[in-house]
Amino acid sequence: MKPDAVEVIVIGGGVGGLAAAAALAQAGMHVRLFERRTIIGEIGAGLQITPNGSAVLAALGLGEAAREMGVAARGVVLHDGLTGRVVMRLPVGQRLSSPHPWLLMHRADLMTLLHEAACKAGVGIETDAEVVRIAPDGRRAEVVLADGRSAAADLVIGADGVRSLARGLVEGDLAPRFTGQVAWRALVRGMGDHPPEPHVFMGPGRHMVSYPLRGGRLVNVVAVEERDEWVPEGWHQPDDPISLAMAFRGWCDAVRLRIEHVADVHLWGLFRHPVARRWARGRLVLVGDAAHPTLPFLAQGANMALEDAWLLRRVLAAEESVSAALARFAALRRPRAERIVAAADHNSRLYHLRHPLVRHLAHGALAASARLAPRLFARRYDWVHEYDATAAPLA
Numbered sequence: 514m515k516p517d518a519v520e521v522i523v524i525g526g527g528v529g530g531l532a533a534a535a536a537l538a539q540a541g542m543h544v545r546l547f548e549r550r551t552i553i554g555e556i557g558a559g560l561q562i563t564p565n566g567s568a569v570l571a572a573l574g575l576g577e578a579a580r581e582m583g584v585a586a587r588g589v590v591l592h593d594g595l596t597g598r599v600v601m602r603l604p605v606g607q608r609l610s611s612p613h614p615w616l617l618m619h620r621a622d623l624m625t626l627l628h629e630a631a632c633k634a635g636v637g638i639e640t641d642a643e644v645v646r647i648a649p650d651g652r653r654a655e656v657v658l659a660d661g662r663s664a665a666a667d668l669v670i671g672a673d674g675v676r677s678l679a680r681g682l683v684e685g686d687l688a689p690r691f692t693g694q695v696a697w698r699a700l701v702r703g704m705g706d707h708p709p710e711p712h713v714f715m716g717p718g719r720h721m722v723s724y725p726l727r728g729g730r731l732v733n734v735v736a737v738e739e740r741d742e743w744v745p746e747g748w749h750q751p752d753d754p755i756s757l758a759m760a761f762r763g764w765c766d767a768v769r770l771r772i773e774h775v776a777d778v779h780l781w782g783l784f785r786h787p788v789a790r791r792w793a794r795g796r797l798v799l800v801g802d803a804a805h806p807t808l809p810f811l812a813q814g815a816n817m818a819l820e821d822a823w824l825l826r827r828v829l830a831a832e833e834s835v836s837a838a839l840a841r842f843a844a845l846r847r848p849r850a851e852r853i854v855a856a857a858d859h860n861s862r863l864y865h866l867r868h869p870l871v872r873h874l875a876h877g878a879l880a881a882s883a884r885l886a887p888r889l890f891a892r893r894y895d896w897v898h899e900y901d902a903t904a905a906p907l908a
């Protein structure tokens with residue numbers, strides 16, 4: 514397709530929407546983006562941008578800036594959360610064949626970079642602009658905004674996150690299922706030095722992950738607990754730090770230190786959503802969480818959204834029509850998204866083993882496999898991290 518003849522509307526100014534808007538505008542397409550919030554990007558805590566996500570940032574021209582803003586992770590360390598003992602260390606930094614870094618970033622910083630790139634590429638961004646209706650099936654797709662205005666384009670990208678309006682239209686509502694897990698997130702200050710890597714503390718029915726952000730001035734803490742009581746899925750619900758402290762009572766000193774420094778904490782319910790079976794309808798396509806919301810246990814939500822953005826740009830350049838490009842996009846993305854979402858589900862079970870003997874054996878098996886077959890063990894997720902959406906075959 515000739516890019517300068519293509520008009521695109523993006524619904525949602527999160528990671529996926531801004532990245533797709535910037536990628537397509539840089540390729541010469543005319544892009545407008547509607548975001549329902551008043552400000553882009555001010556909310557959130559830490560995100561891990563693994564090399565597969567960094568590859569896309571580099572292609573967008575943001576590689577250097579992301580390196581400057583993020584902390585480069587040298588590995589991932591798993592601990593027994595009760596004793597603090599290291600179960601295994603997984604080096605990442607130089608071991609992966611990817612030239613792109615594994616970065617620990619504040620979501621607001623990533624959003625600032627993507628926002629600037631989109632603006633620089635000429636994307637027309639409107640905030641306070643909620644899309645309330647989408648008509649995807651005509652010769653041009655149309656969206657209607659809450660204030661009654663409408664706009665039409667050759668392609669509409671549904672990057673509107675979990676509980677997406679666009680997804681409802683593409684494949685109807687598929688009710689998410691509460692996983693029986695809730696997560697707290699907090700940014701802590703003044704905790705002292707944190708090594709430049711995520712540390713995971715695993716224990717019965719719970720785990721905690723911490724890593725440094727912004728040169729170590731902040732530490733991102735995410736703690737997950739299994740419980741029957743339902744909690745809504747959202748990023749805005751505050752909670753009392755005392756309930757976090759109660760949940761991790763009796764855990765090791767390192768966990769206690771993190772919790773002692775928590776002043777503000779948010780709580781959200783973790784829901785399992787199936788990956789969309791259909792990704793496109795007419796001139797509407799889904800990207801990011803709208804297509805494949807994932808549990809946070811493999812840190813791939815933002816990375817998959819970045820991959821989507823760049824692959825969409827490539828298939829649009831490679832195909833003669835929007836419909837052919839969207840069919841190819843879905844065929845490429847769905848199997849990978851399903852595999853990643855399933856791997857994240859699996860990790861949630863591994864981290865929370867309750868029975869002391871089972872936990873002891875599982876931690877022992879992890880430590881032994883890391884010791885006896887370190888290369889093999891370390892390569893377990895290389896298919897996730899070494900994937901490069903900017904160069905992978907489109908077939």
Ligand SMILES: Cc1cc2nc3c(=O)[nH]c(=O)nc-3n(C[C@H](O)[C@H](O)[C@H](O)COP(=O)(O)OP(=O)(O)OC[C@H]3O[C@@H](n4cnc5c(N)ncnc54)[C@H](O)[C@@H]3O)c2cc1C
Nearest residue numbers: 525527528529549556557558643644673674801802814815
């Ligand atoms: C406020 C917020 C804070 C987050 N904080 C974290 C965090 O700390 N750590 C973490 O790992 N992940 C966080 N995430 C999730 C993470 O950003 C996403 O899982 C991932 O980046 C995929 O991005 P996405 O663009 O698909 O969805 P999102 O980043 O969720 O973006 C979707 C965007 O679409 C907008 N939108 C939705 N419906 C409409 C509509 N009808 N019209 C216009 N706009 C609409 C939303 O306001 C939102 O800005 C957060 C998400 C949000 C929205």
